[in-house]
Amino acid sequence: MKKPQTNYAFIDGQNLYLSVKEIGWTLDTRKFRVYLSEKYGVATAYYFIGYISGNTALYNALESYGYVMKYKSTFYLKDGKPKGNCDPELVLQAMVDFNKYEKAVIVTSDGDFACLVEYLRKQNKLQCVLAPSKGGCSHLLKKAAQGNISYMDELRRKLEYRK
16 A cells, blocks of 8 residues: 655755765665655655756756755865755755655765754654665764664665666
């Protein structure tokens, strides 16, 4: 039976991508969107990411899979890597939409979201934290979630991209 679609997901796109890549696989974002809907009843899945003009095809694909894209301007670090800190936008969106969703799924392993997770948990609005990897997950985030956390490294067989 399909879960009622009353929850929202807030996805730290850069953290998700890099963390999954670090543990040796590539996430199939289409399968992941379906998974969020079926497992957690996610109606709206915000995908926060730094905007790079050459990645338009990726952004269009993510939109076609059902993600609501939220972009942040990027700048480049001295090593040439792009940086677009979307953390404040993710937190703000979770609070702006607070009365629109029953529960929130926070997709990240970044400890910067510990205060949001703790607040949502105390308000009984946290479905769960879905961290890309157990080993790379912040202790602060784990503490804030108080056990209400799952790890995507356990989902590799289900969500891995295959050509």
